[in-house]
Amino acid sequence: MDKKSFKGYLYLLPSIIIMLAFTVYPLIRAIIMSFLGDYSIINHGYSSIGFENYKNLFADPDFAKSLKNTSIYVICVVPASIFLSLVIAVLINSCKRFKALFQTIYFLPYVTSVIAIGIVWRWMFNSNYGLINYFLGLFGIDPVQWLNLPQYAMPALIIFAIWKSMAFNILIFLAGLQTIPEDIYRAARIDSTPRLRVFTRITVPQLAPMIVYSSVIGMIGAFKVYNEVFSLFQGKAGPANSAITIVYYIYDKFYNSYKYGVAAAGSVVLFLIILALTQIQLRVTGEKKKK
Numbered sequence: 186m187d188k189k190s191f192k193g194y195l196y197l198l199p200s201i202i203i204m205l206a207f208t209v210y211p212l213i214r215a216i217i218m219s220f221l222g223d224y225s226i227i228n229h230g231y232s233s234i235g236f237e238n239y240k241n242l243f244a245d246p247d248f249a250k251s252l253k254n255t256s257i258y259v260i261c262v263v264p265a266s267i268f269l270s271l272v273i274a275v276l277i278n279s280c281k282r283f284k285a286l287f288q289t290i291y292f293l294p295y296v297t298s299v300i301a302i303g304i305v306w307r308w309m310f311n312s313n314y315g316l317i318n319y320f321l322g323l324f325g326i327d328p329v330q331w332l333n334l335p336q337y338a339m340p341a342l343i344i345f346a347i348w349k350s351m352a353f354n355i356l357i358f359l360a361g362l363q364t365i366p367e368d369i370y371r372a373a374r375i376d377s378t379p380r381l382r383v384f385t386r387i388t389v390p391q392l393a394p395m396i397v398y399s400s401v402i403g404m405i406g407a408f409k410v411y412n413e414v415f416s417l418f419q420g421k422a423g424p425a426n427s428a429i430t431i432v433y434y435i436y437d438k439f440y441n442s443y444k445y446g447v448a449a450a451g452s453v454v455l456f457l458i459i460l461a462l463t464q465i466q467l468r469v470t471g472e473k474k475k476k
Contacts, residue, residue, distance in 0.1 A: 212456070218449035226445050238446040239454075247426065248451065251434040254339060258430065259407040262346045267399055269347065270354030275388060277355070278362045288359065295352035303416020306345045307332065310417075332418065335427035342428050346413050350406070354399045361395040362388070401466055408459050411436065431455050 218224050219238050221231035242248050277287045294302060309316045310331035318328040331341040365388070373383045389396070411432040414422055422429035422437075429437075431451065439448035 215449045215452045219453045224446045238450040242450045251429045251431045255430045261343045262407050263403040265347050266350040270351045274355045274358035291355045292352050294349050299412040300416045310341050335425045338423035338428040357395050357399050361392045365391045
């Protein structure tokens with residue numbers, strides 16, 4: 186190893202140590218814990234080694250429900266957030282005069298505490314004096330029990346999450362729009378190309394790498410959703426556990442039920458799901474780029 190390479194590895198050493206200590210080691214410990222029966226986090230004792238935790242995990246109806254809710258959450262939030270963020274980013278980019286102001290306004294949710302935002306959205310979803318029901322009432326729609334009835338818990342969570350996740354995506358797309366050469370748009374204007382065609386044939390293809398990046402990051406973040414559930418439903422998983430997600434399930438098993446092995450097994454399953462879907466997504470988008 187030459188001196189230049191050694192110096193490069195030396196600069197990377199702090200990051201590598203942090204990654205090993207706070208990412209790799211906890212992952213290995215979680216995998217080991219998932220195979221230990223009656224695991225004690227205090228003295229690291231256990232009664233057996235095997236797949237009992239995984240059997241209990243997949244036999245638990247709450248885990249099946251959390252898996253279903255998380256899948257619905259990912260399918261609804263990620264595409265909707267990316268589409269709306271892309272449209273808003275294009276509109277902001279075309280607004281030359283107040284661009285900086287709008288950028289700041291839309292970026293605020295990203296730097297604001299989720300708990301604080303959850304308090305505001307709880308007020309907006311309130312069945313008696315909430316802002317959303319007020320606007321629905323203007324169209325003659327009866328007040329909706331957003332946070333009180335199981336059938337409305339997931340829609341409320343999805344609406345909240347879409348709004349919150351748009352801030353990061355808008356920032357990414359705005360940065361990408363700055364890299365598109367103005368000559369392309371100028372040529373389109375000379376040819377009198379309709380705006381929708383410019384958007385679909387020029388803007389979207391040029392932003393393809395950013396869209397792929399946002400979709401991958403968004404999907405990973407959506408599978409790990411917890412703070413939104415905790416803040417919106419005041420520490421619960423919605424009425425009758427109707428908005429329980431995988432991460433909330435893991436949290437509940439670890440901190441409330443003290444079933445550390447089952448919680449670890451759930452963490453491993455979540456890791457494998459995210460890993461598999463991310464690889465599929467990257468492979469599909471990679472093949473599209475080659476074509």
